[in-house]
Amino acid sequence: SRTIRLAVIPGDGIGQEVVAEGLKVLRAALPSDTKLETTEYDLGARLYHRTGETLPDAVLEELKGQDAILLGAIGDPSVPSGVLERGLLLKLRFAFDHHINLRPGKLLPGVKSPLAGEPSIDFVVVREGTEGPYVGNGGTLRTGTPQEVATEVSLNTAFGIERVVRDAYRRAQARPRKKLTLVHKNNVLVHAGHLWTRIFEQVGREFPEVTTDYLHVDAATIFFVTQPERFDVIVTDNLFGDILTDLAAAVTGGIGLAASGNINPSGDFPSMFEPVHGSAPDIAGQGKADPTATVLSVAMLLEHLGLTAEAARVEAAVAADLTERTGARSTSQVGDALAARVAG
Amino acid sequence: SRTIRLAVIPGDGIGQEVVAEGLKVLRAALPSDTKLETTEYDLGARLYHRTGETLPDAVLEELKGQDAILLGAIGDPSVPSGVLERGLLLKLRFAFDHHINLRPGKLLPGVKSPLAGEPSIDFVVVREGTEGPYVGNGGTLRTGTPQEVATEVSLNTAFGIERVVRDAYRRAQARPRKKLTLVHKNNVLVHAGHLWTRIFEQVGREFPEVTTDYLHVDAATIFFVTQPERFDVIVTDNLFGDILTDLAAAVTGGIGLAASGNINPSGDFPSMFEPVHGSAPDIAGQGKADPTATVLSVAMLLEHLGLTAEAARVEAAVAADLTERTGARSTSQVGDALAARVAG
Ligand SMILES: CC(C)[C@H](C(=O)O)[C@@H](O)C(=O)O
Ligand SMILES: CC(C)[C@H](C(=O)O)[C@@H](O)C(=O)O
Numbered sequence: 001s002r003t004i005r006l007a008v009i010p011g012d013g014i015g016q017e018v019v020a021e022g023l024k025v026l027r028a029a030l031p032s033d034t035k036l037e038t039t040e041y042d043l044g045a046r047l048y049h050r051t052g053e054t055l056p057d058a059v060l061e062e063l064k065g066q067d068a069i070l071l072g073a074i075g076d077p078s079v080p081s082g083v084l085e086r087g088l089l090l091k092l093r094f095a096f097d098h099h100i101n102l103r104p105g106k107l108l109p110g111v112k113s114p115l116a117g118e119p120s121i122d123f124v125v126v127r128e129g130t131e132g133p134y135v136g137n138g139g140t141l142r143t144g145t146p147q148e149v150a151t152e153v154s155l156n157t158a159f160g161i162e163r164v165v166r167d168a169y170r171r172a173q174a175r176p177r178k179k180l181t182l183v184h185k186n187n188v189l190v191h192a193g194h195l196w197t198r199i200f201e202q203v204g205r206e207f208p209e210v211t212t213d214y215l216h217v218d219a220a221t222i223f224f225v226t227q228p229e230r231f232d233v234i235v236t237d238n239l240f241g242d243i244l245t246d247l248a249a250a251v252t253g254g255i256g257l258a259a260s261g262n263i264n265p266s267g268d269f270p271s272m273f274e275p276v277h278g279s280a281p282d283i284a285g286q287g288k289a290d291p292t293a294t295v296l297s298v299a300m301l302l303e304h305l306g307l308t309a310e311a312a313r314v315e316a317a318v319a320a321d322l323t324e325r326t327g328a329r330s331t332s333q334v335g336d337a338l339a340a341r342v343a344g
Numbered sequence: 345s346r347t348i349r350l351a352v353i354p355g356d357g358i359g360q361e362v363v364a365e366g367l368k369v370l371r372a373a374l375p376s377d378t379k380l381e382t383t384e385y386d387l388g389a390r391l392y393h394r395t396g397e398t399l400p401d402a403v404l405e406e407l408k409g410q411d412a413i414l415l416g417a418i419g420d421p422s423v424p425s426g427v428l429e430r431g432l433l434l435k436l437r438f439a440f441d442h443h444i445n446l447r448p449g450k451l452l453p454g455v456k457s458p459l460a461g462e463p464s465i466d467f468v469v470v471r472e473g474t475e476g477p478y479v480g481n482g483g484t485l486r487t488g489t490p491q492e493v494a495t496e497v498s499l500n501t502a503f504g505i506e507r508v509v510r511d512a513y514r515r516a517q518a519r520p521r522k523k524l525t526l527v528h529k530n531n532v533l534v535h536a537g538h539l540w541t542r543i544f545e546q547v548g549r550e551f552p553e554v555t556t557d558y559l560h561v562d563a564a565t566i567f568f569v570t571q572p573e574r575f576d577v578i579v580t581d582n583l584f585g586d587i588l589t590d591l592a593a594a595v596t597g598g599i600g601l602a603a604s605g606n607i608n609p610s611g612d613f614p615s616m617f618e619p620v621h622g623s624a625p626d627i628a629g630q631g632k633a634d635p636t637a638t639v640l641s642v643a644m645l646l647e648h649l650g651l652t653a654e655a656a657r658v659e660a661a662v663a664a665d666l667t668e669r670t671g672a673r674s675t676s677q678v679g680d681a682l683a684a685r686v687a688g
Contacts, residue, residue, distance in 0.1 A: 218590035
């Protein structure tokens with residue numbers, strides 16, 4: 001028998017509601033000889049208003065001992081923009097070296113895309129998670145005056161790029177189409193862009209079966225809406241990955257279905273699974289949020305923990321639920337339905 | 345009688361072909377008492393291969409004396425990525441302080457959007473053109489080794505942001521819906537993002553009639569495909585504007601129709617008009633390129649020169665042509681048809 005220690009960070013807004021349903025489905029999916037030990041951490045706007053803290057050192061220490069983290073959503077209008085995002089969400093991604101930010105873009109059967117012509121979409125974005133413009137390097141001079149200057153520094157290392165690029169090649173190699181697209185903007189951001197391009201080509205020599213191409217990020221957004229079928233695996237930088245995966249969510253039926261994993265393949269620190277959507281304060285507490293993205297993130301969590309059959313069962317439950325959806329259901333009704341399918 | 349001195353830079357790939365049609369329509373549109381004096385500059389891949397130069401100082405000096413510039417497209421696979429873009433296109437934008445990069449996103453009658461449900465789309469993106477991650481500040485350390493580090497620095501000034509934000513408010517004020525959306529990523533790029541946000545709010549006090557909102561760039565891409573009607577005027581940074589305007593082109597029927605103006609409202613230096621599309625080397629020289637984006641850029645050029653009625657005539661010709669399009673036509677057939685409409 002096995003025990004899984006799971007840290008749960010519901011966070012802000014609809015985070016609470018969707019995480020509750022994710023846990024319901026997770027419990028229904030686990031093999032009977034597997035014990036789930038959850039520890040909930042009340043981080044986000046409430047803690048910040050109470051103590052001014054976003055991620056206390058003691059919590060960070062405790063989290064290190066967990067097998068994985070399930071996160072709902074971070075961000076609240078009562079807190080200045082960036083405080084919780086940088087102080088909690090990005091702090092976790094950086095502290096636990098979540099360099100593989102995995103985001104599938106798949107149009108599931110029964111789901112309507114806003115694109116005309118019912119395209120078939122099935123790709124995965126491997127977004128770098130620990131470098132680029134997200135490092136928090138920058139500052140302001142003459143702050144608050146008409147002479148203010150603000151900088152943001154994108155930091156990119158061969159080490160950091162190589163590991164995510166190799167991971168993406170491995171994933172491409174394992175898929176039927178074996179195609180990998182690098183997305184950057186190497187005609188303008190020439191320093192970072194050429195480093196990405198060089199490493200992409202170098203590592204590619206280890207994967208002769210993988211077909212590759214390159215797109216500038218602006219051109220990539222065009223193909224996301226005009227020809228999404230062309231993508232199989234995409235590897236890209238932290239900021240471009242952020243933008244492309246929201247667009248991917250939109251064309252595959254919406255942010256209510258988009259799952260993600262912040263993965264540290266070394267296992268040195270816990271990986272973290274979260275829906276791509278935000279805290280959606282406008283609909284929080286009303287039972288309106290779709291927990292499906294969180295449930296699909298739970299499937300990624302199961303996969304990461306080696307519970308491949310269980311992950312597949314959760315995915316199958318979601319697929320079945322989506323094709324049979326009729327009428328509006330509350331957050332917990334969707335969770336109940338999915339848990340019942342997984343259990344039955 | 346008036347003389348317009350126009351610099352023409354056809355550039356690479358399809359640039360040559362589309363610019364020829366743009367000039368045809370421009371000539372047909374000009375009032376009979378207006379003389380057009382064009383000077384063509386052979387810049388781009390050919391010059392680069394011949395001399396190693398991208399924008400000779402003498403040419404830059406000469407261009408200063410022109411009333412405006414019409415540019416086709418820059419970039420060729422035979423030249424390393426970034427050389428022509430940074431050394432020619434961006435050099436012109438920066439040298440001539442083209443801080444207003446104006447890019448309409450309008451779904452014209454008769455044009456099919458890849459979005460389902462025939463949305464009505466009519467917005468304009470005011471992209472900052474002289475700052476942000478485009479400044480070319482950055483470099484590499486331990487270049488070419490496994491220890492390489494590459495940086496890209498985004499530079500943002502209150503001065504630079506305020507002028508583009510004020511321009512965008514003015515445009516919003518002049519439009520029926522009077523709505524302005526700021527797009528940035530102020531929850532991650534907090535230094536630049538907060539400067540943009542602060543100035544956006546400050547300048548907004550001068551425009552009490554304009555309704556404002558803010559979107560993170562990732563969320564904005566979602567609304568571009570799910571709810572493009574919500575946008576009226578958008579103001580954003582150089583890189584986000586680059587990405588959003590390609591996406592805007594995609595949802596409004598394609599990059600073959602997207603026009604742009606690189607504007608210096610002071611008139612100290614010539615403004616530059618160009619289609620948003622690239623040089624498309626794969627179809628160059630085949631008469632397949634759609635010159636409509638260039639023709640619409642010519643309309644923006646006319647507007648900029650104060651020839652408002654003439655600009656409207658060109659736009660009306662394009663609108664009529666689009667609703668009546670049948671079958672495939674060559675680049676010059678489209679140009680001829682548009683010129684005939686404008687003249688007639
Ligand atoms: C909330 C924000 C910091 C985050 C990001 O930018 O990575 C979100 O948009 C995401 O994609 O997970
Ligand atoms: C060619 C390239 C440098 C340019 C840009 O990034 O601005 C283009 O994409 C554009 O949008 O005009």
